[in-house]
Amino acid sequence: MSLRHAILVLLQDQEASGYDLAREFANSIGLVWNATHQQIYLELGKLNEQDMVKYRHIPQDGKPDKKLYRITDTGRDELIRWLRKPAAPPRIRDSFMVKIAGGALSEPSAVLRELEDQADLRRERLSTFEALALALSERNTEKDMYTYLTLRRGILDQQAWLSWADEVRSELHKRENLPTSA
Amino acid sequence: MSLRHAILVLLQDQEASGYDLAREFANSIGLVWNATHQQIYLELGKLNEQDMVKYRHIPQDGKPDKKLYRITDTGRDELIRWLRKPAAPPRIRDSFMVKIAGGALSEPSAVLRELEDQADLRRERLSTFEALALALSERNTEKDMYTYLTLRRGILDQQAWLSWADEVRSELHKRENLPTSA
DNA sequence: TATTGCTGCGCAATCCGTTGAATAAGTAGA
């Protein structure tokens, strides 16, 4: 139940609309927590009822009106309280890995094909994160340091995944005498 | 929606009760997918209704009776069909990482304390996985190879996490002039 | 003797998450 806390973290240093938050969930925070816009709007409604956030209504022309949310003192207290409690270890639900565990039922060539699809995705993420981390190399504020560390987590994670993929390729080729190219 | 498929993977080569499966979800498969006993019993009920599994009732004395489930041909077909469809990338929901992203609101010493708690857990998992992988070093069957690769994924993952923790420690100490010991 | 833990199954309430759709107006490109 920390969608609310992820939102509060984002609202910590900027006023934002649900739409703004959804974009950030698709990018920066999406690295560690993801959510769709429906979830975000719903949660903002609840947070508002509980006085953790408040909003001002901004009429716009040319574009739809929007609500700019900001965190309240109650919200900040809740966030700090939550930061103090130990986090539960993330529950793992990786369907690709379930497929690997059941891999003996598939053709090795099919496993390799999907491995490459997943690897493409990881490589893409890796270069995105690396570019963002580079942009943060002159990190003077404490906040930037934490953003940088979050990105580093993503980078090390993708790298570990790709090393694992190398192992999978060589194990499968060892066994099946498939061509060594990807 | 691949709890059902994780169950089918487990039932592929052995008959098992809901209780047996729950134990495996807490151990081996828990590495890539976790589920509680309530979920498992419910899903077994649905799988049974859809003829993907069937069971025999085993009366026991000294212990409660149990139901031993086995996969049916329909179940195996469904599993193979599922293995062929590309897997969606896992959605990430790591509350500890949300805390890191919002770390600037905490005391660095509090962040370090929780980092060490999480690191203990990762180190524990790492040695469990390493022991299991070692036990599988003489892997003759295809199935064992896939189990081994699944474990390797867990091992590389824990190692990457621990390397990241080293980076966090040195960044925080750089900034705060805290003692360099953990 | 009392408590805890293991084996084994299940129900119910609630909450969280996903999917799909609706509304509404502007802007960019085929």
Add this chain to the structure above:
DNA sequence: TCTACTTATTCAACGGATTGCGCAGCAATA
């Protein structure tokens, strides 16, 4: 011009997941 995308919010339906509870008996430990 028609289509598609962007900005912006919200509702409804469904299904998956979590939490809490309950039953039942045996074995081991404190």
